[in-house]
Amino acid sequence: MAHQPGPPGAVEDDDVDVLLADALAAPLSGWDFSWAAGRVHTAPLSWSYEDLAVARLTTAGRVLDVDTGGGELLSSLLCRAVLPAADGRRVTATEGWPPNIPVAVSRLGPLGVVVVEAPADHLPLADASVDLVLDRHGRLVAGEVARVLAPGGSLITQQVGSEDCTDLNEALGAAAPRAPGSWTARVAADSLTRAGLVVEDVREERPAMVFDDVGAVVLHLRSVPWQLPGTSVTDHLDTLRRLGARGPLEVRTHRFLVTARRPATP
Numbered sequence: 001m002a003h004q005p006g007p008p009g010a011v012e013d014d015d016v017d018v019l020l021a022d023a024l025a026a027p028l029s030g031w032d033f034s035w036a037a038g039r040v041h042t043a044p045l046s047w048s049y050e051d052l053a054v055a056r057l058t059t060a061g062r063v064l065d066v067d068t069g070g071g072e073l074l075s076s077l078l079c080r081a082v083l084p085a086a087d088g089r090r091v092t093a094t095e096g097w098p099p100n101i102p103v104a105v106s107r108l109g110p111l112g113v114v115v116v117e118a119p120a121d122h123l124p125l126a127d128a129s130v131d132l133v134l135d136r137h138g139r140l141v142a143g144e145v146a147r148v149l150a151p152g153g154s155l156i157t158q159q160v161g162s163e164d165c166t167d168l169n170e171a172l173g174a175a176a177p178r179a180p181g182s183w184t185a186r187v188a189a190d191s192l193t194r195a196g197l198v199v200e201d202v203r204e205e206r207p208a209m210v211f212d213d214v215g216a217v218v219l220h221l222r223s224v225p226w227q228l229p230g231t232s233v234t235d236h237l238d239t240l241r242r243l244g245a246r247g248p249l250e251v252r253t254h255r256f257l258v259t260a261r262r263p264a265t266p
Contacts, residue, residue: 010245010246010247011213011214011244011245011246011247012245013241013245016214016241016244016245017241019213019214019215019218019244020214020215020218020237020240020241020244022215023214023215023216023217023218023219023222024218024222024233024234026219026222028219028222028223029070029099029103032070032072033223035216035219036216036219036220038212039211039212039213039215039216040209040210040211040212040216040220041209041210041212042207042208042209042210042253043207043208043209044207045205045207045255045257046203046205047203047257049136049156049158049257050073050076050077050080052156052257052259053077053134053136053156054077054080054081056132056134056154056156057077057078057081057132058081058082060131060132060154061090061131062090062091062092062129062130062131062132062150063090063091063092063130063131063132063133063134064091064092064093064094064123064125064130064132064133064134064148065091065092065093065094065113065134065135066094066123066133066134066135066138066139066140067094067095067096067135067137067138067139068093068094068095068100068104068108068115068138069095069097069100069103069104070100070103070104070107071093071103071104071107071108071113071115072107073136074091074093074108074113074134075107075108075111077134078091078111078113079111090112091111091112091113091114092113092114092115092116092125092130093108093113093114093115093116094115094116094117094118094123094124095115095116095117095118096117096118096119096120096139098117098119101115101117121139121141121144122141122144123141123144123145123147123148125148126148127147127148128147128148128149128150128151128153129148129150130148130149130150130153131149131150131152131153131154132153132154132155132156133145133148133149133153133154133155133156133157134156134157135155135156135157135158135159136157136158137158137159137160138157140157140159140188140191142188142191142192142194142195142197143195145192145195145197146192146195146196146197146262149197149261149262150262151262151263151264151265152261152262152263152264153261153262154259154260154261154262155192155197155258155259155260155261156257156259157188157257157258157259158255158256158257159183159185159188159255159256159257159258160183160253160254160255161183161184161185161204161206161254161255161256162176162177162178162179162180162181162182162183162184162254163180163181163206163252163254164177164252164253164254164255165209165227165251165252165253165254166180166252167251167252168217168227168249168251169227169228171239171243171249172228172236172239172240172243173236173239174228174229174231174236175229175230176229177226177227177228177229184204184256185202185203185204185256185257185258186202188256188258189202189258189260192258192260196262196263197260197261197262197263198260198261198262198263199258199259199260200259200260200261201257201258201259202256202257202258203256203257204254204255204256204257205255205256206252206253206254206255207252207253207255208250208251208252208253209250209251209252209253210248210249210250211248211249211250211251212248213244213247213248214240214241214243214244214249215244217240217243217244217249218233218240221233
């Protein structure tokens with residue numbers, strides 16, 4: 001019998017199996033999403049966290065980067081910023097996932113950054129010890145941020161909201177990582193206000209993200225395993241195989257930005 005082609009965008013079963021096998025075997029290190037280049041396309045946000053961070057870095061005396069991963073983003077920000085001369089204690093980065101620590105130390109150490117392991121919701125820094133807290137997709141503990149910020153100090157954070165890629169979870173028949181509405185721009189801003197900070201800017205968007213193939217979906221889920229609470233990628237291979245046969249997959253992301261400052265006087 002002649003082979004019957006599938007619908008437009010469909011992928012052959014053999015090709016799906018190869019994509020899955022390659023994605024499951026691919027080594028992942030640090031917080032490096034270079035594998036996504038050309039395979040994952042996300043609509044741009046109306047703001048640039050990177051530009052905002054670089055602008056503040058040029059004037060901040062003491063900086064903390066929360067949940068730096070492998071230091072990929074922080075290293076690029078420091079290279080872009082024109083910084084005053086200072087010793088290595090000027091910039092500190094925390095990271096909570098042990099495998100990322102040596103990656104971050106290797107990348108950030110030559111730039112004079114001190115990397116500190118911080119696995120819990122506590123920032124291992126002294127009170128009022130930093131002028132700028134940067135936090136891109138890391139934990140945001142409002143009380144700790146307020147505690148370590150010096151008077152007049154600032155916070156810039158971009159967060160992944162609770163509705164991020166939940167349609168992917170739905171397609172896989174998996175539970176959502178967070179309750180709907182539990183982590184939004186307003187929830188974060190309110191927590192910072194209660195901690196005594198002055199919120200300056202709040203923005204929130206849900207741009208589309210398209211995975212070109214099922215291998216890119218698997219690599220994404222392996223990079224952010226908390227997207228599948230209580231399960232793993234291998235628990236959903238049959239469903240992923242069926243999704244992969246349909247071709248590209250579009251989901252909705254959820255991002256928000258909050259900037260805040262600690263008042264210069266009580």
